[in-house]
Amino acid sequence: MTAPGAAADRRPNSGSPRPARGRLRRTGGGGKRSAGRFLASAFLVLTIAAADAESAARRIEGIVVSPGGTAIGTASVVLSGPGGEKAVPVDPDGRFAVTADTDATSAITVRAPGFFDRRVAVGGAASRLRVVLAPKPACAGHLIDRATHRPISGARVLLRGADGALLAEAETGAAGDFRFDGLDPGAVTLEVHAEGYASLRYAVELPAAGSDIVLSAARAIRLAGEVRNGGGRPVAGADVRAAPIAGGEPIDPASVVAGRTDDAGRFEIGPVPAGATLFVAARTGDHRIGFATVPATENPARIVVSETVPVAVCAEWKDSHQPVEALRIAARSANLVAERLTALRFLEAEGPAPSRCASLRLPEGRYHLVVSAEGSLPETIENVHVVSAAGSPELGPVRLERAQRLGLRVTDESGAPVAGAAVRLHARGWGSKVVARASSESDGTAVVAGVARGRYGLKVEAPGYRPLWLDAVDVPGPARTVRLRRGGSIDIRAFDAATGAPLTSFTVSVWPALLDPQSFDERTLALMRPRRSEDGSGHLRIDGLPPGDYLIRARSRGHRSFAGEVRVEDSTADQLTIELEPAxxxxxxxxxxxxxxxxxxxxxxxxxxxxxxxxxxxxxxxxxxxxxxxxxxxxxxxxxxxxxxxxxxxxxxxxxxxxxxxxRTVLLGPGAALEGVLLSDEEHAVAGWRVEVSGPGWRRRTTTGDDGRFAFAHLPAGRVKMVLSDPLADPLADRETRYLTLEGG
Incomplete structure (x- = not known):
C-alpha cells in the first residue's frame, strides 16, 4: 500500500533499480517529499503491552533470544532512566523482569557473549519485550594441501587484527577445519603455520562472503645455492634474501626469507613454497649486488654479484642559481628488478650530504632518481642508465623549485569556522591524483603546502556539509575563504523483517535519479560510493547530500535487496526504516x-x-x-x-x-592463454604497468615485466575486456581499454 496522499505514478528512469523487495518506513525528518515511493510497513519490532496508566511504577518483563528464537541465558540486562542504572537478573531461559520506579521513558541495554549489544527504548507504560540479539560474525574454514586438496590437521591458525595484534588462536581438526566465533566486523588476517608447509597469510573482511574459507598451503622446502663474484670465486658473508613473486605483483614483506653465505659461498634459506617462483638477491659488505629469478625446487640456485656504481647528483635553486645545501637523492624503480631489490631493502634509499651534491651506490640498471632538499619540490631524473664500464656518472646541476603553499579559511554559511574539514588539491581534472592534503584547524584555517606553481582543482568536505568543488585555483595565490553549505542527510535503521533484529551488516548505495551512466568524474564516484554499516546497530547515516531525488539500494547478505527512491533537501535529515526480507x-x-x-x-x-x-x-x-x-x-x-x-x-x-x-552442478576446466608485450611509441618495453583482463563477474590482473611482457592462463573463450594502466597515474584518465576475442584451448 502507499502512504496517505501519495502520488500513484513513478517517473520512468533508465537507471532505476529493480522493484523494491523489502519494506521501508519514513519515520521523520526532512522537508517535503513524495511518500508514495515507499511501501508502508506494519511490522512491529517490539510488542508493547499497556499496563495501568494510573500507576507511577510499572513492570518491565521480557525474553532475550537469538534470531532463530533460541533463548540466550547468558545475557545481561541494564535498565537506565532518570534514576540512574540498574542491573536486571536474567534467568537461564533468557527471561527477565524488573519494576521501574517512574513512568518516565527509560531504556534497557542487553548484552551477551558472541552477540551485538542492543539498546531498546521503553515507554511509560508496563512493557513486555522480546529482544532479538544479532550474532557477531564468525570466521571459519578449512586448510588443505595445495597439490592434493587433502585436509591438513594440527596446523596453528592465528587470527590477527588490522593492527597485527593477536586476537585468537586455533588448531585445525582432522578435517582441516578451524573456526573463530563472536568476532567484531572489520579487516582481519589469518596466519597459518603447519609442519612441512610454507606459512601463509590470508586477509578477510568480516563478515566474510560464504561460510567456509578454504586455505591451500604449499609444501615447504629450503632453497640452497651459492654466491660467486664475476671471476667465479665464492663470496663469503653475503646477505641473501628471497621472496615468492607472482605475475609482477609487489613482494609481500612477510614472505621474505634471509640468510648468509658460509666460507664456501654456500647458503640455505627457507622455508619457501615448493614450486613457487622466487626472486633471490645477494649483497656483499662492499655493496656488490646480484640477483636471479629461480623456481623453488631442490636444484641449487647460483647468484653472481657485480660491482655497484657510485652515482652523484648536484643541484641549485631554480630562482637564484645558488647551490642547494643538504641535498637528498633517492632511487626509485624504473623496472621490476629495481623495485624488488628495494622491497628486499638492498638499495640505499637516500644519500644525504651537507653540501650541494649527494651520492649513492647502485647496481647496473635503469633508475629514476628523485632529488630534493628542505623547502623544495622533488625533481625526478628519469631513466638513468647505470653502467660500471662507463664510470661514475655525475648528474646535474638539477634546478630545484621552491615549494608553494595555499592558505584557506573554511566556514559555514553564517561565517562560523568549520574545524576538521578535509582539503584536497588535485593536479588536473577530476579523478587525477591528489597532490596535497590538509585539514582545517579549530579556527577554520588550513594550509596546503609543498606544491608547484600552477592551476589546480580543489575539493573541501566536512561531515554534514555538501562537498565544495573549485575547478581552477591558482597556487600561489591570496588566502581565500571557502564557505560550505549544509547538505541533506538520510538516517537509516535496517532490520530483519522476520525477526526484528537489527541487521549486523548492510550496504547502502545512493546515486542521482537522473544520472547519465556514461558520465563519470570524481564527484560522481564520491557520491556513489557504497556506505556500509557493520557495527551490529543496524544504523547508518549518510550526510552532505546535495538536494534532489536519489535512487537508494540496501543489501544485506542472506536477504532480498531493497530498492526505491528518496528526496533529499538541504539541512534536513530524512529518517528511514528499512526491513529486508530473508532470501x-x-x-x-x-x-x-x-x-x-x-x-x-x-x-x-x-x-x-x-x-x-x-x-x-x-x-x-x-x-x-x-x-x-x-x-x-x-x-x-x-x-x-x-x-x-x-x-x-x-x-x-x-x-x-x-x-x-x-x-546446480558447475564443471570447471582449462581455458585459453593470453600473452603479449607492451611497447611505447618508441618501441621500448614498458615495465611495471598493470594489465587487467575481465568478463562478467570475474577479473584477473598481472604486471608487465622488465621486457614489457605479460601472460594469463585459464581464460574463458569469447569476448573479454583488457585494461592497460599505469598504477602510479590517474586511475580515470591514464588507461587504455581494448576488447579481445579469445579462442578456446
Whole structure:
C-alpha cells in the first residue's frame, strides 16, 4: 500500500533499480517529499503491552533470544532512566523482569557473549519485550594441501587484527577445519603455520562472503645455492634474501626469507613454497649486488654479484642559481628488478650530504632518481642508465623549485569556522591524483603546502556539509575563504523483517535519479560510493547530500535487496526504516570437469550490478565453494533465477544460472592463454604497468615485466575486456581499454 496522499505514478528512469523487495518506513525528518515511493510497513519490532496508566511504577518483563528464537541465558540486562542504572537478573531461559520506579521513558541495554549489544527504548507504560540479539560474525574454514586438496590437521591458525595484534588462536581438526566465533566486523588476517608447509597469510573482511574459507598451503622446502663474484670465486658473508613473486605483483614483506653465505659461498634459506617462483638477491659488505629469478625446487640456485656504481647528483635553486645545501637523492624503480631489490631493502634509499651534491651506490640498471632538499619540490631524473664500464656518472646541476603553499579559511554559511574539514588539491581534472592534503584547524584555517606553481582543482568536505568543488585555483595565490553549505542527510535503521533484529551488516548505495551512466568524474564516484554499516546497530547515516531525488539500494547478505527512491533537501535529515526480507538460497556444487573432484575455494560473484558501473567497480563476491565444492547464494526470492560467475585461478571462469531452492552442478576446466608485450611509441618495453583482463563477474590482473611482457592462463573463450594502466597515474584518465576475442584451448 502507499502512504496517505501519495502520488500513484513513478517517473520512468533508465537507471532505476529493480522493484523494491523489502519494506521501508519514513519515520521523520526532512522537508517535503513524495511518500508514495515507499511501501508502508506494519511490522512491529517490539510488542508493547499497556499496563495501568494510573500507576507511577510499572513492570518491565521480557525474553532475550537469538534470531532463530533460541533463548540466550547468558545475557545481561541494564535498565537506565532518570534514576540512574540498574542491573536486571536474567534467568537461564533468557527471561527477565524488573519494576521501574517512574513512568518516565527509560531504556534497557542487553548484552551477551558472541552477540551485538542492543539498546531498546521503553515507554511509560508496563512493557513486555522480546529482544532479538544479532550474532557477531564468525570466521571459519578449512586448510588443505595445495597439490592434493587433502585436509591438513594440527596446523596453528592465528587470527590477527588490522593492527597485527593477536586476537585468537586455533588448531585445525582432522578435517582441516578451524573456526573463530563472536568476532567484531572489520579487516582481519589469518596466519597459518603447519609442519612441512610454507606459512601463509590470508586477509578477510568480516563478515566474510560464504561460510567456509578454504586455505591451500604449499609444501615447504629450503632453497640452497651459492654466491660467486664475476671471476667465479665464492663470496663469503653475503646477505641473501628471497621472496615468492607472482605475475609482477609487489613482494609481500612477510614472505621474505634471509640468510648468509658460509666460507664456501654456500647458503640455505627457507622455508619457501615448493614450486613457487622466487626472486633471490645477494649483497656483499662492499655493496656488490646480484640477483636471479629461480623456481623453488631442490636444484641449487647460483647468484653472481657485480660491482655497484657510485652515482652523484648536484643541484641549485631554480630562482637564484645558488647551490642547494643538504641535498637528498633517492632511487626509485624504473623496472621490476629495481623495485624488488628495494622491497628486499638492498638499495640505499637516500644519500644525504651537507653540501650541494649527494651520492649513492647502485647496481647496473635503469633508475629514476628523485632529488630534493628542505623547502623544495622533488625533481625526478628519469631513466638513468647505470653502467660500471662507463664510470661514475655525475648528474646535474638539477634546478630545484621552491615549494608553494595555499592558505584557506573554511566556514559555514553564517561565517562560523568549520574545524576538521578535509582539503584536497588535485593536479588536473577530476579523478587525477591528489597532490596535497590538509585539514582545517579549530579556527577554520588550513594550509596546503609543498606544491608547484600552477592551476589546480580543489575539493573541501566536512561531515554534514555538501562537498565544495573549485575547478581552477591558482597556487600561489591570496588566502581565500571557502564557505560550505549544509547538505541533506538520510538516517537509516535496517532490520530483519522476520525477526526484528537489527541487521549486523548492510550496504547502502545512493546515486542521482537522473544520472547519465556514461558520465563519470570524481564527484560522481564520491557520491556513489557504497556506505556500509557493520557495527551490529543496524544504523547508518549518510550526510552532505546535495538536494534532489536519489535512487537508494540496501543489501544485506542472506536477504532480498531493497530498492526505491528518496528526496533529499538541504539541512534536513530524512529518517528511514528499512526491513529486508530473508532470501531463498540457490545452491551449487563445483567440480573439476576432468576428474569430477570437488573444487574448493572457487569464487561465486555477481555478473552485473544495479549501480551505474564506474571504472573501478569490482565484481561483488556472493560466496566461495567449501572443502566439498558446495556453495550457497542467498540473494533471491522463490523461483528467481540468479546469474553468477564461478572462477578459480586454476580454471577458466564460467557463467551459470542458479535457481532459488535448487542445486546446480558447475564443471570447471582449462581455458585459453593470453600473452603479449607492451611497447611505447618508441618501441621500448614498458615495465611495471598493470594489465587487467575481465568478463562478467570475474577479473584477473598481472604486471608487465622488465621486457614489457605479460601472460594469463585459464581464460574463458569469447569476448573479454583488457585494461592497460599505469598504477602510479590517474586511475580515470591514464588507461587504455581494448576488447579481445579469445579462442578456446
Amino acid at each position: 531463498e538460497c540457490a545452491r551449487g556444487l563445483v567440480l573439476d570437469a576432468e576428474t569430477e573432484e570437488p573444487v574448493p575455494g572457487a569464487v561465486i560473484a555477481a555478473t552485473e550490478s544495479d549501480e551505474p558501473a564506474g571504472p573501478t567497480q569490482e565484481p561483488e563476491v556472493l560466496a566461495t565453494s567449501g572443502i566439498d565444492g558446495r556453495f550457497e547464494v542467498c540473494e533471491a526470492s522463490e523461483g528467481t533465477r540468479v546469474e553468477v560467475s564461478v572462477s578459480h585461478p586454476d580454471y577458466a571462469p564460467v557463467v551459470v544460472t542458479l535457481l532459488a531452492d535448487r542445486e
